[in-house]
Amino acid sequence: MSANVGVRRWWRDPWRKPRVLQTLTWGYLTWSIVPVLIAVAFSFNAGRSRSAWQGFSLRWWVGSPSAAESLLYSPDLRTAVVQSLRLSFLTVLVAVPLGTLFAIGIDRWRGRGPGVANFTMLLSFVVPEIILGVALFLAFTYLMRSVVHLGTFAQVLGLVTFQVSYPVIVVRARLLSIGKEYEEAAMDLGAPPTQSIRRVLMPLLYPAIFASAALVFADSIDDFVVVRYLSSTSATEPLSVKIYTAARAAPPPSVNAAASFMLFSTLLAITVGFLVYRRITRGERRSAAREFIGFQV
Amino acid sequence: MRSEVTAPAPGRGDQRVTRKRARAVTDGARSRALYPRWYWPSFAAPATVWLAVLFVLPFFVVFAVAFGTTDLFGNPLPVYQPWYWSTSTFTGTLQRFFGADAFYRPALVRTLVFVPVASLLCLVFGYAIAYYVARHSGRRKGLFLVLLISPFWISYLMRVYAWQGLLQPDGLINKVLVAVHLVGTPINWLEGKPLTVILGLVYGYIPYMILPLFGFLDRIDPNLLEAGRDLGASPAKTFLRVTLPLSRQAILAGMIIVALPMFGDYYTNDLLGSTRTAMFGNLIDTAVESPGGGPQAGSLVLMLMVLLIVPLLYYLHSTRKAQEVG
Numbered sequence: 271m272s273a274n275v276g277v278r279r280w281w282r283d284p285w286r287k288p289r290v291l292q293t294l295t296w297g298y299l300t301w302s303i304v305p306v307l308i309a310v311a312f313s314f315n316a317g318r319s320r321s322a323w324q325g326f327s328l329r330w331w332v333g334s335p336s337a338a339e340s341l342l343y344s345p346d347l348r349t350a351v352v353q354s355l356r357l358s359f360l361t362v363l364v365a366v367p368l369g370t371l372f373a374i375g376i377d378r379w380r381g382r383g384p385g386v387a388n389f390t391m392l393l394s395f396v397v398p399e400i401i402l403g404v405a406l407f408l409a410f411t412y413l414m415r416s417v418v419h420l421g422t423f424a425q426v427l428g429l430v431t432f433q434v435s436y437p438v439i440v441v442r443a444r445l446l447s448i449g450k451e452y453e454e455a456a457m458d459l460g461a462p463p464t465q466s467i468r469r470v471l472m473p474l475l476y477p478a479i480f481a482s483a484a485l486v487f488a489d490s491i492d493d494f495v496v497v498r499y500l501s502s503t504s505a506t507e508p509l510s511v512k513i514y515t516a517a518r519a520a521p522p523p524s525v526n527a528a529a530s531f532m533l534f535s536t537l538l539a540i541t542v543g544f545l546v547y548r549r550i551t552r553g554e555r556r557s558a559a560r561e562f563i564g565f566q567v
Numbered sequence: 568m569r570s571e572v573t574a575p576a577p578g579r580g581d582q583r584v585t586r587k588r589a590r591a592v593t594d595g596a597r598s599r600a601l602y603p604r605w606y607w608p609s610f611a612a613p614a615t616v617w618l619a620v621l622f623v624l625p626f627f628v629v630f631a632v633a634f635g636t637t638d639l640f641g642n643p644l645p646v647y648q649p650w651y652w653s654t655s656t657f658t659g660t661l662q663r664f665f666g667a668d669a670f671y672r673p674a675l676v677r678t679l680v681f682v683p684v685a686s687l688l689c690l691v692f693g694y695a696i697a698y699y700v701a702r703h704s705g706r707r708k709g710l711f712l713v714l715l716i717s718p719f720w721i722s723y724l725m726r727v728y729a730w731q732g733l734l735q736p737d738g739l740i741n742k743v744l745v746a747v748h749l750v751g752t753p754i755n756w757l758e759g760k761p762l763t764v765i766l767g768l769v770y771g772y773i774p775y776m777i778l779p780l781f782g783f784l785d786r787i788d789p790n791l792l793e794a795g796r797d798l799g800a801s802p803a804k805t806f807l808r809v810t811l812p813l814s815r816q817a818i819l820a821g822m823i824i825v826a827l828p829m830f831g832d833y834y835t836n837d838l839l840g841s842t843r844t845a846m847f848g849n850l851i852d853t854a855v856e857s858p859g860g861g862p863q864a865g866s867l868v869l870m871l872m873v874l875l876i877v878p879l880l881y882y883l884h885s886t887r888k889a890q891e892v893g
Contacts, residue, residue: 291699309729320732375611398831409625412645431621492722529725
């Protein structure tokens with residue numbers, strides 16, 4: 271009955287504003303998400319095609335060792351998986367402490383210094399990646415040739431350089447929202463500066479630190495611009511670079527499996543990050559989901 | 568009491584400045600008393616040194632390589648003393664854009680057409696979607712937000728790769744088009760069609776437009792809109808006279824956020840286009856991948872920086888202002 275009325279009203283005035291916008295929004299969401307779902311689905315295709323469904327199979331994920339065509343048994347893809355995970359872990363391990371300390375430092379340091387440092391940090395974050403990639407590639411091949419060799423070391427240096435902004439942004443936002451009262455209370459109660467940071471401020475920052483670790487991990491796994499220029503041999507190319515290279519020829523569905531693997535790792539990192547974030551900020555009045563989403567923007 | 572009344576009332580701005588300064592003074596006194604002067608800078612030092620060595624210094628190397636020379640075999644020789652710099656590679660590269668042979672010009676022209684068109688499409692659709700979710704989505708706002716943000720968690724590569732599969736000559740898009748008799752024979756979308764590349768760019772970057780716009784539209788005070796309506800404006804007029812002017816800054820910021828990476832994009836075209844749709848990013852990528860192409864790549868990177876420096880600085884300036892107010 272009410273649906274009927276709705277339809278009739280829609281028929282009389284289909285261009286009432288929200289209708290058009292609603293259709294547009296749902297259309298956009300379909301357009302943006304369904305292609306990815308289809309690509310994931312075709313990683314389970316029984317045949318070689320990326321467009322004709324030939325039945326379900328795990329052939330491209332864990333298929334036979336002898337054929338060496340699946341994500342698990344293709345030596346090429348397998349080294350790439352390991353390299354992807356290695357790069358992301360190392361990047362998190364370096365970028366998160368570096369960025370957290372930086373955020374605390376420029377939050378308290380007065381004078382001209384912090385402005386310049388923060389400006390450089392943000393600039394490294396918004397400059398198109400190809401510019402940073404080429405600059406690092408030239409620096410490592412010429413000026414720093416004897417110190418940095420292309421390969422894993424160079425890739426981690428490059429990734430950290432632009433990923434370090436995530437912890438800086440997230441931790442600074444957290445510092446602003448918790449204020450200085452807790453720390454000052456600790457000091458008024460006689461805690462020396464180092465202790466008030468370690469025992470009061472740090473625990474308050476844990477949520478932000480975990481959240482940024484998840485973001486850095488997810489973003490490093492996906493990166494291929496900087497990482498591609500700084501790789502040396504094909505053994506140091508992570509999954510993202512393999513996918514990029516394969517996509518320019520005629521890729522088999524194992525590439526879909528590789529891309530899906532990346533997708534699942536990213537989603538896992540984000541989900542774990544969010545759950546941990548929600549758990550530690552439990553009891554605070556702000557909505558954890560809202561805040562966590564805010565970090566991405 | 569009286570003096571307070573008769574004294575010229577300080578403007579709001581003055582008050583804020585005084586308060587801010589007062590706070591800075593007490594903060595300064597407090598931290599000077601408790602912490603030595605080097606204490607806080609030492610926290611920021613590691614990352615600052617990192618950026619100096621791995622961000623600022625590499626830029627200097629770009630100059631040194633772009634304005635360097637080559638040895639007998641054509642290998643680049645960077646020159647680190649600015650007074651010995653030679654501009655031959657750089658002017659040679661400029662010649663390729665603006666000289667007689669103009670080998671690079673089509674890529675530049677394409678970039679200057681594709682990026683604005685794609686950014687405008689991002690704006691038009693992104694604004695409508697952000698507006699709907701901010702104003703009309705009601706209880707489903709959370710769900711919409713998660714869906715809108717999901718592209719951030721899916722690698723750009725995966726998303727463009729997914730489209731590449733759909734747009735194959737025997738892909739799903741062609742199958743559907745042929746099945747409903749919209750076209751007779753499958754269209755070869757991937758053979759270097761500007762439309763495919765532009766839509767690919769929109770697809771890739773529109774999430775970066777929607778979220779900031781949403782964040783802004785969601786914060787507009789509903790009282791302002793009600794005031795507009797109470798004063799007799801129609802919903803359309805309220806939008807045009809209140810909402811749209813208020814969001815001018817968010818629109819500009821959103822345009823810059825999507826346009827900056829598009830200028831450096833080479834992968835969208837690599838996956839969805841051909842050399843016939845190559846953009847500025849492709850020139851850089853090709854140069855850097857070719858042996859001895861360092862000086863060429865360096866020159867191109869410097870030119871791109873010149874092209875982007877104004878929007879970059881504007882964007883950083885506006886975000887810093889937003890932070891100070893917030």
